[in-house]
Amino acid sequence: AQTVTQSQPEMSVQEAETVTLSCTYDTSESDYYLFWYKQPPSRQMILVIRQEAYKQQNATENRFSVNFQKAAKSFSLKISDSQLGDAAMYFCAYLVGSQGNLIFGKGTKLSVKP
Amino acid sequence: DTGVSQNPRHKITKRGQNVTFRCDPISEHNRLYWYRQTLGQGPEFLTYFQNEAQLEKSRLLSDRFSAERPKGSFSTLEIQRTEQGDSAMYLCASSLTVGYGYTFGSGTRLTVV
Numbered sequence: 491a492q493t494v495t496q497s498q499p500e501m502s503v504q505e506a507e508t509v510t511l512s513c514t515y516d517t518s519e520s521d522y523y524l525f526w527y528k529q530p531p532s533r534q535m536i537l538v539i540r541q542e543a544y545k546q547q548n549a550t551e552n553r554f555s556v557n558f559q560k561a562a563k564s565f566s567l568k569i570s571d572s573q574l575g576d577a578a579m580y581f582c583a584y585l586v587g588s589q590g591n592l593i594f595g596k597g598t599k600l601s602v603k604p
Numbered sequence: 605d606t607g608v609s610q611n612p613r614h615k616i617t618k619r620g621q622n623v624t625f626r627c628d629p630i631s632e633h634n635r636l637y638w639y640r641q642t643l644g645q646g647p648e649f650l651t652y653f654q655n656e657a658q659l660e661k662s663r664l665l666s667d668r669f670s671a672e673r674p675k676g677s678f679s680t681l682e683i684q685r686t687e688q689g690d691s692a693m694y695l696c697a698s699s700l701t702v703g704y705g706y707t708f709g710s711g712t713r714l715t716v717v
Contacts, residue, residue, distance in 0.1 A: 494646075523705075525705055532710070533693065533710065533711055534708055534710045535647070535697075535706075536708075537705040537706070537707075540704070540705050542703070581646050585703065590635060590637070590652045590702060592637075592706060594646030594647050594648075595646055596644075596645055596646050597644075
């Protein structure tokens, strides 16, 4: 079974500092996609960053970057220069290329301290 | 077309009643998904449509749940004979192709009393 594990239920970071959220996944597939979603208290999920498994280069979106280790099945999210607006639940998700449904982890609640 | 729209935002119903939720996806997106999210958990997949065809259903989708997407546009999710365990946020999402991520709606929060 394909699973996504986020081992940090809660994390805290000081404003302007850097924080890394962990995610591991289990799959036997070779063609898949990985995502990080943000869910602020208003509860609408927002796509933060996306990684295609066949690409070795780590994805980057402004202050957000990933460390994709395919052999280790690890996909961590780094948030640089943390801002108060980054406070939210962050979900790691996995999608097999031939299928439709995203599989989510249980999430990490990120708090940002001023 | 500014995003995925879900109605109602909140629904309170008595146990045993039927409820129906609506989702309007982004118009050019042919894929539509329903998820359920309980407090403190990640979203769990319920079902998905490609155009009007329902291609996959989770075992979470019991016989009391039914989803439709007539004409491949909006979708409805109906829960019959609601139970307290059905209380959750029901999320709808749409996408254009596999692999490019979903756009989520704001969800419908169901409370069964």
